[in-house]
Amino acid sequence: MPAPDRDALILAAAVGGLLAVATAVGRLLRRRVATDAGRRTIDNFNARVAAWWVMALVFGAAISFGLLGACVLFGLVSFFALREMITLTPTRLGDHHALFWAFFVIPPIQYVCVYVGWQDFWSIFVPVYCFLFLAVRSTLLGDTRCYLERTAKIQWALMICVYFVSHAPALLTLASHEAAGMVGAGTSALAVAIPPGSGWKLLVWLVVVVQMSDVLQYVWGKLLGRRKIAPTVSPSKTWEGFAGGVLSATAVGVGLSFLTPFDVRVAIGMGLTVCLMGFFGGIVMSAIKRDAGVKDYGALIAGHGGMMDRIDSLTFAAPVFYRLVRHYYP
């Protein structure tokens, strides 16, 4: 469990302050607007802010329990996201048992291995072993109709919802285990890079930057948005929103770089990378929604839609961020 250190207090104050301002602005605007359309927009905004309070509290509470809390939290996130994604993609009765494995066996194994720090195994478990297993499992049931499509859908869902998401709590093992090993090896210059027990700060940095990128892209898009990036996939995404959101979220990342071993140059590079990956995650998950003909993945989080609507950017940003940090801060 990380000690309630100075960084944690600063973060709690900053996030709490930001949300308090958003809540106050929402309340004020609710009294000002006169039109029905405006009222609906503000109500949605207020529902989103209320949900942000809950999400921030749950996230903060979970990571105060360290790696265990992070694994439990993201394990549940995986479960809800997987549920939404499989619900949207039509499967056949022949997939029923493969789906049972995908929900109740594979995710627990993945997260337990992340928790015990079995990096060599969890980083290939889904893409190698589960990939092969699911292919064989569905074949043995003998239903060959749309075989490749059905199998690929389950494999995709597991990769996105379980494998990629599990890289987020894995950031905690990265720092403590690797850095602790480095101290033992005597290369103290690198050991200072990510001190043991501070991996949670990398996770917070990633989550805050990626989520701020989503929010700021939305805000800039509303303010200046003109030219659409991909009207058929995600009608609300504009070049102006994209540029403004990515740049300002990167600036947030630089401002929060005291949480990380990054200097300003690295923080800019990491910020741009995770925001870009987050953007890609958002439009890929949108493409899946459009294909299924729905607007949201679910109704789990009031004002936001489903779990997948909230974590779409994180699914793409987390694995790339994890790999980069691991590579440059071994």
Next chain:
Amino acid sequence: MVAGLIRLLTGAQARWKGTDPVRPDGSVPQRIFFANHTSNLDAPVVWASLPTEVRRVTRPVAARDYWDAGPVRRRLANDVFRALLIERKKVTKSNNPLTAMADALDAGASLILFPEGGRSAADAAAEPGEFKAGLWHLARRRPDVELVPVFLENLNRILPKGDFLLVPLLAAVTFGEPLRVADGEDKHAFLGRARDAVANLRRRAEGG
């Protein structure tokens, strides 16, 4: 509490597209909810997705041969869902399901009914099967009762017929506009219309 658990497990979302669960004056009309049937979870899910005040007066009509087998099911059916268990196989004068249902209606209960009689084993894409005549007879005998079509989605993917492994997908329960028997309408026409009402809800549910 059981209702909350079922909702959590199946993620069941109720959508009311044609009538409100409770009247604006706070009263709960007497109803027969009739739905497509694809899973043993159907009756518990419809029951659980109703608002508390409606759930309190609503009894699922369920097959005695399934729900009376084993202490757990019997306990659930009798004490939790307060199911009205009916005979499917050896119907005699004394256990006629219609009489039992009409009596329950007279006692003020609303009913959840699956007019296909049994679960269709079909894949998700299939339309509901032919409706049996019970719904028609009840509608004729108790014309004041509202007949509300209900479409259940994804339950056969959560717990398909002939399987015991549960896959926790999200179910949806769509309630449609109430029907009544039209003047001079015969049994066949009414049952066809009732079946279409359920099938149409599926189209509306999928159309957004």
